[in-house]
Amino acid sequence: MRLPESQVAVLNAASATDERTIAQLAEATDQKPETVTGAVFDLRDEGLVSVTETTAESVELTDEGAEYADEGLPEVRLYRAALDTGGGDAVPMGQVIGASSLGGPQVDIALSNFARKGYGTIDSGELAPDAAADPDADEEAAALAALSAGESVDGDVLDQLEARNLVVRHERTIRAVTLTDEGVTALMEGVEAAETVDRLTPEMLTSGEWEDVEFTEYNVEADAPEARGGKKHILRQTADRVKDVLTGMGFAEMEGPHADADFWINDCLFMPQDHPARTHWDRFALDVPPMEDIPEDLIDNVRDAHLEGVGDDGDGYHSPWSEDFARAIALRGHTTSLSMRYLSGHEVGELEPPQRYFSVEKVYRNDTLDPTHLLEFYQIEGWVMAEDLSVRDLMGTFEEFYSHFGITDIQFKPHYNPYTEPSFELFGRHPETGELIEIGNSGMFREEVLRPLGVDCDVMAWGLALERLLMLMYGFDDIRDVHGTLCDLDLLRETEVLK
Numbered sequence: 001m002r003l004p005e006s007q008v009a010v011l012n013a014a015s016a017t018d019e020r021t022i023a024q025l026a027e028a029t030d031q032k033p034e035t036v037t038g039a040v041f042d043l044r045d046e047g048l049v050s051v052t053e054t055t056a057e058s059v060e061l062t063d064e065g066a067e068y069a070d071e072g073l074p075e076v077r078l079y080r081a082a083l084d085t086g087g088g089d090a091v092p093m094g095q096v097i098g099a100s101s102l103g104g105p106q107v108d109i110a111l112s113n114f115a116r117k118g119y120g121t122i123d124s125g126e127l128a129p130d131a132a133a134d135p136d137a138d139e140e141a142a143a144l145a146a147l148s149a150g151e152s153v154d155g156d157v158l159d160q161l162e163a164r165n166l167v168v169r170h171e172r173t174i175r176a177v178t179l180t181d182e183g184v185t186a187l188m189e190g191v192e193a194a195e196t197v198d199r200l201t202p203e204m205l206t207s208g209e210w211e212d213v214e215f216t217e218y219n220v221e222a223d224a225p226e227a228r229g230g231k232k233h234i235l236r237q238t239a240d241r242v243k244d245v246l247t248g249m250g251f252a253e254m255e256g257p258h259a260d261a262d263f264w265i266n267d268c269l270f271m272p273q274d275h276p277a278r279t280h281w282d283r284f285a286l287d288v289p290p291m292e293d294i295p296e297d298l299i300d301n302v303r304d305a306h307l308e309g310v311g312d313d314g315d316g317y318h319s320p321w322s323e324d325f326a327r328a329i330a331l332r333g334h335t336t337s338l339s340m341r342y343l344s345g346h347e348v349g350e351l352e353p354p355q356r357y358f359s360v361e362k363v364y365r366n367d368t369l370d371p372t373h374l375l376e377f378y379q380i381e382g383w384v385m386a387e388d389l390s391v392r393d394l395m396g397t398f399e400e401f402y403s404h405f406g407i408t409d410i411q412f413k414p415h416y417n418p419y420t421e422p423s424f425e426l427f428g429r430h431p432e433t434g435e436l437i438e439i440g441n442s443g444m445f446r447e448e449v450l451r452p453l454g455v456d457c458d459v460m461a462w463g464l465a466l467e468r469l470l471m472l473m474y475g476f477d478d479i480r481d482v483h484g485t486l487c488d489l490d491l492l493r494e495t496e497v498l499k
Contacts, residue, residue: 001186002194004216006031006039010177011191014049016184019176040177042217048183051175058170059158061147065166069148073141074102074110079119082129090128140164234482234495235378238470239360242380245404249397251356251382256338256347258362261291263326265333267302268340269419270448272317273325282366283330290327298344299323301452310448331364334463335381336419343385344453353457354386360466371478378466380440389458391422394442398426398462407472411436420461421446428468432475439472440464 003011006029013028014020022040026033043049061069068074081100085091093111102110115122117138120129135141143153143161153161161167179187194214197204204210232240243253266278276282303323309316338359341347359381367373384397395412402410409429417423420443427436442462450459467479474495481488 001189002192002214004039004042004196004214005193006035007043008191008193010036010039010043011048011179011183011187014177014179014183016179016181019052019178022175022177025177037175040175043183046182048180048186050178050180052178054174054176056172056174058172059147059153060168060170061144062166062168065144065161066148068141068166069144073113073138073144074100074106075113075117075119076135076138076141077102078110078114078127079129079133079135082120082127083131086129088129088131090123090126093122093125093127096127140166228493231493234492235466235470237496238473239378239466241405242360242466242469243358245401246358246380246382249356249400251358254335254338254342254347254357254359254381256335256341256359256361258332258364259286259288259329260332260337261294261326262328262330263291263294263299263302264337264340265330267306267326268344268449268453269336270305270446271418272306272319273321274319275418277333283333284364284366286329286331288329290324291329292327294327295344295346298346298452299326301454302326305448305452310451314448333365334363335359335361335379336461336463339381339383339461340453343383343450343455343459350454351385354384356382356384358382369480371480374467374479374484377479377483380464380466380469381462382464383445383459383461385455385457385459387457389444389460391424391444391460394444394460394462397460398440398442402428405469405473407469415441415443417441417443419446419449420444426462426464428472430471430475430477432477437468437471438465439468 009029009031010025013025020028022033022036025040026036029036031039040049040051044051071077077100078096082091082096085096085099097107097110100110111122114120114127117133118130119133119135120127122128139157140161143157144166146153147167158167158169162169196214196216200210200215204213247253262278266275267273271278303321303326305314305316306321307316308314338347338361339357342351342357345351360378361381362376363379364376367375369375384393398410399408402408407428411427411429412424413427415423415425423441423443425438426440426442428439429435430437440462442460445455445459445461450456467483470476470482471479476482480486481491
């Protein structure tokens with residue numbers, strides 16, 4: 001029988017009566033453990049050896065655990081300081097802490113475990129140590145000392161140390177190898193080492209050497225370490241695809257600040273300054289200097305629209321308007337602030353119709369967290385400037401856009417916005433639950449928005465939720481699975497954007 005050299009070495013080092021571990025075989029054959037492991041699996045598949053696997057656990061002290069093993073647990077040090085300071089009587093907490101030399105987070109750790117372990121009581125800022133307590137019998141302290149000395153520790157005390165992040169448990173698989181009857185027979189009949197190669201080269205073909213070598217067989221079912229490299233987040237992948245779709249539909253991308261003046265975020269949108277959405281309950285105001293770089297004539301136009309309305313029949317809002325409030329800085333609650341900057345000509349100069357612009361950027365709202373709401377999320381902003389636009393054009397744009405993602409069941413519901421008329425919300429059907437979920441808001445910008453900006457043609461606009469698009473594409477029912485601190489890492493590793 002001819003076998004690769006590594007397999008022959010393992011066969012000769014293995015025993016039919018005694019189990020030999022991978023580490024023992026590696027030492028006996030002078031080969032790397034991973035080479036031996038591969039040879040063992042190949043021999044097992046040939047029926048020449050048997051392999052048993054057991055799991056072994058090891059426990060390692062963390063840096064904090066090693067510190068406590070040397071200097072003592074914080075609660076023990078606090079107890080001894082209380083005894084030394086007060087002789088068993090109640091002592092002011094500050095005095096005891098100072099005598100214990102504890103500092104930083106160790107103080108809180110000591111206080112939280114002091115009463116739990118029965119070392120005494122804490123009341124009205126004083127510590128009263130229990131003279132009957134025995135810190136020398138502290139199981140956690142004894143376990144730390146044992147682990148520091150290389151001894152093993154079992155039981156609930158190890159769970160408690162792990163809960164306090166004082167130890168880390170490690171599990172490893174130990175494989176033991178034994179010759180089978182077929183393996184013994186093969187050795188008795190004689191096993192010859194064959195030269196093996198793992199690839200065919202042009203030199204082998206031209207020289208004819210390929211006829212005299214044996215090629216390595218690959219076992220695709222053999223255990224191998226899982227390689228987890230970095231990858232682009234599924235939200236970013238979807239955002240990039242949205243950008244590709246909108247660019248293909250003739251749109252150009254907008255850019256702008258996340259923190260902006262309330263003027264661009266709300267005032268330009270004809271949102272009254274006493275609107276509930278503009279209070280501190282819904283917006284994230286920043287304690288920074290106000291924005292000075294706003295054209296004075298634009299401020300005057302927007303103020304007039306709010307106070308007096310637009311056109312002969314305009315009435316405006318019967319509420320105060322403050323320029324200081326308009327210049328105040330907040331995190332944008334929608335990327336429509338970018339639309340206002342571009343439509344006004346502030347960003348790229350005066351625009352002549354037709355124009356198409358979009359953005360896929362993050363926005364910030366003080367919402368209650370739930371499966372469909374987060375404090376920050378991505379909004380797909382877009383608008384079209386042209387003559388004689390209608391709601392039919394807007395609906396057709398949505399049908400075209402969502403068709404690129406395989407979504408064809410889009411429903412529309414009339415809605416009210418201070419800045420668009422007519423307005424409607426978009427709904428899509430969840431592929432798993434069958435429920436209709438809101439996926440966006442849209443409408444035709446009102447004259448009170450466009451006239452102060454100097455725009456004298458129609459503009460249709462929308463704000464769509466990127467996360468809701470993700471829910472319709474993949475059937476996710478909770479956006480916290482893909483976004484935020486509670487996200488499902490395995491889901492993010494395994495999910496790829498649908499093409």
